Amino acid sequence: MPKPLTVAVLAGAALLTRRALRRRVRVSPLWPLPALDPPTSGRPRTRALRLRVAARETVAEGVVQLRLEGRDLPGWEPGAHIDLVLPSGLVRQYSLCGDPADTSSYTVATRLVEDGRGGSREVHEQVRVGAELEVRGPRNRFPLVEAPGYVFVAGGIGITPVLSMLRALPEGVNWRLLYAGRTRESMPFLAEIEGFGADRVTVVAGLPDLDGELADVPEGTVVYCCGPEGLMTAVAERFPDVRLERFTPRASAKGEAFELELRRSGRTLTVPADSTVLAAVRAELPNTLYSCEQGFCGTCQQRVLEGEVEHRDELLTDAERADSMLICVSRARSVRLVLDL
Secondary structure, three states: OHHHHHHHHHHHHHHHHHHHHHHHHOOOOOOOOOOOOOOOOOOOOOEEEEEEEEEEEEEEEEEEEEEEEEOOOOOOOOOOOEEEOOOOOOOOEEEEEOOOOOOOOEEEEEEOOOOOOOOHHHHHHOOOOOOOEEEEEEEEEHHHHOEEEEEEEHHHHHHHHHHHHHHOOOOOOOOEEEEEEEEOOOOOOOHHOOOOOOOOEEEEEOOHHHHOOOOOOOOOOOEEEOOOOHHHHHHHHHOOOOOOOOOOOOOOOOOOOEEEEEOOEEEEEEEOOOOOOHHHHHHOOOOOOOOOOOOOOOOOOOEEOOOOEOOOOOOOOHHHHHHHHEEOOOEEEEOEEEEOO
């Protein structure tokens, strides 16, 4: 009959072995085969928060401002934005336009886009005080840098990231703002903007005269622009180094047709010239995750194994672009692309 000490030792060894096997299987369910790298798609880029809509206010014609409350929220700097996950699951990006020192709330504003893809309409028609929304971020791809002087150009709702910058500018720095909108009634935060002084701020209802307003920009001045694509293109023609903030794709996701291999799935298909990688992939793999379809949220990010990518997103870093892509907007530069799908 085994001695009690021997039984205890054997039982303990068996328990440790079972625990080790469970840990190993969690790492690779196909063990003892080698573990595969986890797929990139659908992995949140930042942890999600659940925030309550504490206030909702119409701040201009067609513009609604939301204050989202929480506790010990991640800090942010002027120019930052958050991803707002709407009740339908759509993800949209909105610049923060509140007080960076306030760690209990985030403030955003959104304009109703009548012919848009539904995100702004959902905010305007369905999001009410008391609702809980998932928020990701903040992230900042439009930071305020140190400079001897600044020129800001904002069109309509494009004033939101610029407003937080104006509030943060140090005393004595030279700056001016050109703020344009369809009508004065459609321009949010107009009273506060005009309060900065007519010597610094030019407000235009209608098309601005860029040649006149931006004719004498001193050397070393940093130019920021946020607004409709036409306005940003016109400013970029005058100032190639302008810092831009986009919330719509800079270019169509269409282009030349190419061959696409889905390595994990063992499938090879063609991405047509008039379609997207995302559409082609979902025709084969319907459960492939996506959200914004504009290259901003990162949900559809996929690892690239072979081929050259034409990146058209506004999100990935240079390091991320070395081995991955957002398949909703980016395409292949080469005739063939291989994804880890």
